[in-house]
Amino acid sequence: MNIAVFASHGGSDLQAIIDGCKDGKIDACVAGVISNNGESMALQRANDAGIPNYHMSAKKYGSEETLAKEILSVLDKYSINMIFLAGYMRMLHISILEKYNNRIFNIHPALLPKFGGKGMYGIKVHTAVIAAKEKETGITIHRVNAEYDSGEIVAQTKVSVYENDTPETLAARVLEREHEFLVEVISDIVCGKIPIG
Secondary structure, eight states, X not given: OEEEEEOSSOOHHHHHHHHHHHTTXXXXXXXXXXXXXXXXXXXXXXXXXXXXXXXXOHHHHSSHHHHHHHHHHHHHHTTOOEEEESSOOSOOOHHHHHHTTTOEEEEESSOTTTTOSTTOOTXXXXXXXXXXXXXXXXXXXEEOOSSTTOSOEEEEEEEEOOTTXXXXXXXXXXXXXXXXXXXXXXXXXXXXXXXXX
């Protein structure tokens, strides 16, 4: 199976997926990486691993429609079967959602439907979890649709919240589990335990 990973910033989830494929934990390959941020570390990580990578943004192409066409062209070029959004800070165009219906997945650092939706990402999520005095948080992997964080949940795992946690300590603990969990779940998708298409 050929996976395309979309990422906007550091790309540590992307690295976990690349390593999972290389180690044989995921029976697939990362065939392409797309970022809306030309300075993204994700592009560098892809480059280092010899994976084709593209900086693609509406600013670069002039409109969301043109961007979507260019993205679909790249996905076709590498015979992509599945898209994984790993910290991708953009909503996908409807044409991409339709073509890859049920084959696009996102990872979110909380137990959806709590602490999801537009603007809820990164440290903002962990700050909100602590402010709400939650005893546990976690990670959700869900299918992507036209509304932020509202697609079908395919897998969740829990992470404890401690009394002395700061958003930063909680973020670090969630991220550590996130890297393991996404490899487990992508493996389940690839081998058919979680159906696609």
